[in-house]
Amino acid sequence: MTGRVRSxxxxxxxxxxxxxxxxxxxxxxxxxxxxxxARAGLKVIAVEEGAYRTPRDFTQRERAMISDxxxxxxxxxxxxxxxxxxxxxxxxxxxVHNTNLCKRIPDPxxxxxxDSLGLDxxxxxxxxxxxxAVEERLHVSAIDPEKINRNNDALLRGMKQLGWRxxxxxxxxxxxxxxxxxxxxxxxxAKENVLKVLLPDALADGAEVWADCRAERITVAGGRAIGLxxxxxxxxxxxxxxxxxxxAVALAGxxxxxxALARSSALPDPYDLAGRNLHLHPGAAVAAVFDEPVEGxxxxxxxxxxxxxxxxxxSSPRRIWIVPAFAHPIGFAAMLPGFGASHMRRLRQYRRTxxxxxxxxxxxxxxxxxxxxxxxxxxxxxxxxxxxxxxxxLAACARILLAAGAKEVLPPVSSVSAVRGEADLxxxxxxxxxxxxxxxxxxxxxxTLPMAADPRxxxxxxxxxxxxxxxxxxxxxxxxxxxxxxxxxxxxxTVGRRVARAVVADLRGG
Ligand SMILES: Cc1cc2nc3c(=O)[nH]c(=O)nc-3n(C[C@H](O)[C@H](O)[C@H](O)COP(=O)(O)OP(=O)(O)OC[C@H]3O[C@@H](n4cnc5c(N)ncnc54)[C@H](O)[C@@H]3O)c2cc1C
Ligand code: SF4
Numbered sequence: 292m293t294g295r296v297r298s299x300x301x302x303x304x305x306x307x308x309x310x311x312x313x314x315x316x317x318x319x320x321x322x323x324x325x326x327x328x329a330r331a332g333l334k335v336i337a338v339e340e341g342a343y344r345t346p347r348d349f350t351q352r353e354r355a356m357i358s359d360x361x362x363x364x365x366x367x368x369x370x371x372x373x374x375x376x377x378x379x380x381x382x383x384x385x386x387v388h389n390t391n392l393c394k395r396i397p398d399p400x401x402x403x404x405x406d407s408l409g410l411d412x413x414x415x416x417x418x419x420x421x422x423x424a425v426e427e428r429l430h431v432s433a434i435d436p437e438k439i440n441r442n443n444d445a446l447l448r449g450m451k452q453l454g455w456r457x458x459x460x461x462x463x464x465x466x467x468x469x470x471x472x473x474x475x476x477x478x479x480x481a482k483e484n485v486l487k488v489l490l491p492d493a494l495a496d497g498a499e500v501w502a503d504c505r506a507e508r509i510t511v512a513g514g515r516a517i518g519l520x521x522x523x524x525x526x527x528x529x530x531x532x533x534x535x536x537x538x539a540v541a542l543a544g545x546x547x548x549x550x551a552l553a554r555s556s557a558l559p560d561p562y563d564l565a566g567r568n569l570h571l572h573p574g575a576a577v578a579a580v581f582d583e584p585v586e587g588x589x590x591x592x593x594x595x596x597x598x599x600x601x602x603x604x605x606s607s608p609r610r611i612w613i614v615p616a617f618a619h620p621i622g623f624a625a626m627l628p629g630f631g632a633s634h635m636r637r638l639r640q641y642r643r644t645x646x647x648x649x650x651x652x653x654x655x656x657x658x659x660x661x662x663x664x665x666x667x668x669x670x671x672x673x674x675x676x677x678x679x680x681x682x683x684x685l686a687a688c689a690r691i692l693l694a695a696g697a698k699e700v701l702p703p704v705s706s707v708s709a710v711r712g713e714a715d716l717x718x719x720x721x722x723x724x725x726x727x728x729x730x731x732x733x734x735x736x737x738x739t740l741p742m743a744a745d746p747r748x749x750x751x752x753x754x755x756x757x758x759x760x761x762x763x764x765x766x767x768x769x770x771x772x773x774x775x776x777x778x779x780x781x782x783x784x785t786v787g788r789r790v791a792r793a794v795v796a797d798l799r800g801g
Contacts, residue, residue, distance in 0.1 A: 294329070294494045296343045296382060299503035299523030305532040310336040310499075312794055313519050313537035315506040315552060318384020319780045320767030321543030322485030322493075323425070323787025324794075329496035331795040336535055337498065338521040340505035340548075341381030345486065349476030353619045356475035360388045362547075369657070369669045374573055375732040376669060378545055382502050385545070385734075385780075386484035390473045390593050391462040392614075392778040393431045395422045396771075397603040404772055409744030410753045418785070425784045429463040430483040438469060440590030442615045445581070445645040447595050449691030455599035457613075462591070469590040471617070504533050507665055509540055509556040509763065516540040516763035539794050541755075541764040542740070543787070549769045550659035550739035551667035553750075559759045564750050568741055569657035570774040571671055571733025574650035575681065576616045576626050577688035578637075579697035585645045587617040600687055601652055603776055608676070611684030612777055613691070616648040628703055637701065647691060649684030652776030653677050659739050671733070678724035685729065686720040703729035735779050740769035754793035755786065766790040 312328050314321050314337040321337060329335045342359070350356060358364035362378045369376065379385035398415045405414045412418075425431075436459055439447065450457045467481040480487055490500070504521040511517065518537045523530030542549035550566040558565065597613035618626055620638075626646065627637050637644075657671030673681065682704065689700045689710045700710035704722040707715050724731075742765075743749025746758035755770060757763035768783045775782055 294498040296500045302523045302531045307534040309536045310334045312539045313535040314541045316544035319783035320787040322489040323784045324766045324791045326489040326493040327791030329493045329498040335498040337500045338504040343382040343502040346480040349478040351472045353621045369671045377734045383485040393461045393781045394777045396775045396782045399603040412753050421785050434594045441585045442587030442645045443595040445695040449695035452694035457597035471589045541766045543766040546736040546739045546769040547667045551661040555661035555665040566659040568738045570738045572735040573731040573733045574648045575703045575729035576648045578646045579692035579700040580640045592617040610652040610680045612650045616646040647688040651681045673724045682722050683720045686716045737768035737771045740765045741772040742770045755790040
């Protein structure tokens with residue numbers, strides 16, 4: 292029987308349903324898990340705290356879309372406000388508004404996990420067929436160099452001038468018209484994501500998705516996970532309960548949502564690991580004004596990367612990935628340094644401004660816990676080595692922009708208002724990270740429920756099975772034991788695929 296997307300807003304009384312697999316969250320990990328498990332013949336029901344939106348709903352209006360598609364209406368931060376944490380909320384999760392870059396986990400990271408944590412099934416050769424299958428399903432392809440916009444071209448030019456490593460990226464888009472509105476949802480339905488590819492498959496195979504239903508607790512009985520209790524989200528008020536009874540349960544609410552739910556459900560965690568080890572890939576933006584128009588909001592927002600300053604070796608000081616950043620006017624105003632008249636002067640240069648972001652492959656470890664009402668609380672501070680790596684990365688961004696011909700470079704640190712030469716670049720590198728200076732944003736939370744063969748070192752095994760609680764699985768970016776240093780969606784879709792395989796095998800075996 293064909294499944295469908297239902298909404299908690301329809302619920303007028305408490306309801307109880309039975310299934311093989313209950314899933315929390317419908318982003319990259321959950322979306323793939325739901326589709327694959329349903330295809331294998333399991334009765335799957337997923338709950339998703341956000342709404343179900345389709346391309347018709349994506350109006351390209353920045354204010355409305357950010358508050359509709361993002362957690363906390365786009366205002367999620369760490370508890371102390373030091374890092375903005377951008378995440379999606381709704382059927383499709385962060386895949387609805389992400390910028391579609393596709394990379395695999397680098398081999399040195401996978402080898403490190405296998406060697407240090409007994410994760411042999413994550414060695415590059417073992418994982419390659421899964422990566423390839425995911426890339427094929429999501430139609431991953433090289434971005435056409437003709438589609439490189441002028442913001443990305445500034446990065447390419449600067450890199451070439453300096454002789455630095457980097458190149459054109461891969462993406463999962465088909466039928467893209469280059470509107471530049473990716474982060475507000477694609478009204479042209481060109482993103483090969485959960486909404487377009489996996490959800491239709493899952494529904495055709497009988498899966499049921501309950502949007503506007505927030506999982507509040509995982510239920511455990513007789514030493515097994517046996518379901519969950521969710522609550523309908525009806526405007527500002529909590530609605531009726533939706534109880535799922537299941538043979539298996541999977542957390543796929545993201546590294547923030549899954550960890551908060553694990554903590555508020557008091558799941559077995561004898562080594563107090565759940566929620567610790569949060570990585571965010573925090574980044575900061577460097578803007579630069581050119582004589583000629585850049586118009587970075589038009590075209591594919593990110594198509595070029597600089598890999599000169601990242602090598603993925605454990606504890607390496609080279610941990611910076613550089614990509615263009617772009618923004619529509621509200622995001623641009625928030626990103627630019629300064630206040631009052633000087634801020635306004637810079638806003639007037641919007642058309643001629645290029646922006647790069649230095650994103651950190653972080654080793655600093657934050658923490659997710661649950662507040663009394665179950666909502667996530669996020670703590671994160673950069674350690675000294677990470678602060679040093681990040682500011683060296685900001686200096687590298689400024690160097691690229693100067694090499695590309697920028698007239699004025701505006702670094703996001705208070706000690707340097709504009710870059711005029713080599714001495715200023717060194718001042719940026721030496722600035723270090725102070726609270727809010729530079730302002731940091733993290734768009735890739737991961738690692739809060741990490742996997743390891745040994746239960747003393749990880750919450751799950753290498754296939755996402757919760758150590759010590761049969762029937763419970765984790766299927767999102769929480770699983771990565773370390774930062775992966777680049778765009779994580781392909782890796783997280785791959786997690787969903789592997790966990791689906793484990794659930795199906797376990798349920799068939801039992
Ligand atoms: C602006 C931006 C751009 C990005 N660009 C890229 C990119 O170009 N390439 C790339 O690889 N990655 C990108 N990412 C990151 C990528 O999209 C995410 O890392 C990935 O989607 C995370 O997958 P996930 O399954 O862990 O969580 P998500 O995709 O975030 O999905 C989790 C879902 O679970 C739901 N949920 C959480 N808690 C509960 C609960 N208690 N009950 C019910 N539902 C719950 C949430 O509402 C959400 O829908 C970007 C992210 C952002 C913010
Ligand atoms: S740039 Fe392409 S993928 Fe992004 S919103 Fe426009 S059409 Fe969609």
